[in-house]
Amino acid sequence: MKIALIGYGKMGKEIEAIALERGHEVVSRIDISTNDSFDDTAFKSAEVAIEFTRPEAAYNNYLNCFERNIPVVSGTTGWLDRMPEIEKECKENGQTFFYASNFSLGVNIFFELNKQLARIMNKVKEYDVSMEEVHHTQKLDEPSGTAITLAEGISNNLERKETWTLDSDSKDNEIHIKAIREGQVPGIHTIKYDSPVDEIHIHHSAKSRKGFALGAVLAAEFTKGRNGLLSMNDLLNL
Incomplete structure (x- = not known):
């Protein structure tokens, strides 16, 4: 699976390591420390984007993915007042969004x-x-x-x-x-x-970030090929 990472700090790097271990390809890394862009061909080739950034950036990151019809897995918190708008994108425009406040x-x-x-x-x-x-x-x-x-x-x-x-x-x-x-x-x-x-x-x-990162990659695997608003309850069948 081709994965784009939005946010390439400690969590992004941990997610990348686990994704590679599980046989996936990271095609794009969007962060202030990289030169990758939402408009790059590499980003547009992604099958899922995993987003761990800051509350003030998260919503626009989601919209950038939706504009390119790329499903999103996000663990960023502090922005949930705009969740109704994300739900609308999923219901009316066929987008896919997997959200969890914690992926462990x-x-x-x-x-x-x-x-x-x-x-x-x-x-x-x-x-x-x-x-x-x-x-x-x-x-x-x-x-x-x-x-x-x-x-x-x-x-x-x-x-x-x-x-x-x-x-x-x-x-x-x-x-x-x-x-x-x-x-x-x-x-x-x-x-x-x-x-x-x-x-x-x-x-x-939690003993380390590894449990959160593994859950995010599992969520990306689950999200590929699905539509709508998804959660860890769907992934774990709780």
């Missing part, structure tokens, strides 16, 4: 565990829920897209919680998210249910 297979299993625990906690009102997420200092959005997905998984399944907040003085219907930025941490997410007598924690800690 383990994290997506964690998402499902989180939803199931929230459903169970509907029956046990003595527990209050909160979250802590830790990322490297280069992480631009706060909270992380993964943390927001986890919070939505809770609020959609736990009736007493409606939304999330970064404010430590949270209301009863809010999930407090504590966001920490330090060192080179790839990503740690902890959900805590606290009662007067005990605590229940579920926790995911």
Whole structure:
């Protein structure tokens, strides 16, 4: 499969290494550090584009791909207010877009565990829920897209919680998210249910970027030949 990389930082290079290991060809690398362009013949030959950039650049990157009818796999977070426009491109113009706030297979299993625990906690009102997420200092959005997905998984399944907040003085219907930025941490997410007598924690800690990169390449393999809006639930058949 011919892959175009949009974003050629640490994650882009990790994705490239795994793509090559799996027998794919990287035909274009678009980044401020390269000279490749959306208008190059090499980019137009790509069967899938994998995009990991910055929130302010992501949406225009998607449009550049759609103009050339190239399916997109993206893990950039912090731009989701424009997701309805991407959905419209897929439904009305036949484009293909695979989005995940986190491509790690383990994290997506964690998402499902989180939803199931929230459903169970509907029956046990003595527990209050909160979250802590830790990322490297280069992480631009706060909270992380993964943390927001986890919070939505809770609020959609736990009736007493409606939304999330970064404010430590949270209301009863809010999930407090504590966001920490330090060192080179790839990503740690902890959900805590606290009662007067005990605590229940579920926790995911990434050891490196490799798990995210592998998931992105698997998503690209899955996306080739498909249409519409896709997610890790489709890939993993969750």
